[in-house]
Amino acid sequence: MPKILENVKDTILKESKKILLKENYKALNIRQIAKCCNIGIGTFYNYFSTKDELVMEILKNDFNKSIDLIEQLKNNSLSFKEKLGQIYKSFDLFLGDYISVFYEISSVKGTKCKRNTDFSNLYKCLGELIDIEKNNGTIKKDVNCYDFAHFIVSNLFYLTKTHYISFEQFYNFLNI
Structure with a gap:
């Protein structure tokens, strides 16, 4: 048996x-x-x-923690700056764990990926948070929420990889 x-x-x-x-x-x-x-x-x-399917599920599961965090922050009373700070820390932890894995996979497999579809849920979720902040009057500029989310995510990921400026400087550049 x-x-x-x-x-x-x-x-x-x-x-x-x-x-x-x-x-x-x-x-x-x-x-x-x-x-x-x-x-x-x-x-x-x-x-x-395959091993790759397994690794992708591991990465997806851990990455979804960032999306879950954004969902939790939607109805949180923190300032938008504090919310973005928490999202930045979440990205930083994720990349801290996996950046070497990404480099290794790309050296073995190449760099082909479906960038926009891989992050569409993240952009959508952050876009919803931005929309909530706009409705609350926290963000006063008239911005497309999805495009602004895309901009923020791209820059936060770059910032976590390079640390070329501080989060504080990044937020000040947003000028919102």
């Missing part, structure tokens, strides 16, 4: 994330994951068809 395993997918994701962050993308292999999870290699393939 086959053994019944609970939360196999979650276990695979958790153990794989540990390996990915502790070692690197190249070191992550299905055999090692299966061993860490006490499952057969075939069981792994019941949940993920």
Whole structure:
């Protein structure tokens, strides 16, 4: 009789994330994951068809924490500056964990990606937050919320990678 395993997918994701962050993308292999999870290699393939699919799910799950944060901030009484500061910190933590993984994947796989579709939920969610702030009178300029969200996200990601200016300077440049 086959053994019944609970939360196999979650276990695979958790153990794989540990390996990915502790070692690197190249070191992550299905055999090692299966061993860490006490499952057969075939069981792994019941949940993920490739290592890349697994890594993308890990990245998506962690990235969604930033989107969840923005959702929480929509009805929060913090100032817009404080809200953006929290979003910046969330991006900084995410990239701090995964920037080397992104570089490694791009060196192995190339840089082809669906940029706009990958971030559309983030732009939409931040755009909704910006719209709320406009309606509350916090943002006085007449800006397209989605385009402004795109601008903010792009610059916050660049800022977290380079730290070429402080968050304070960035916010002052927004001049809102």
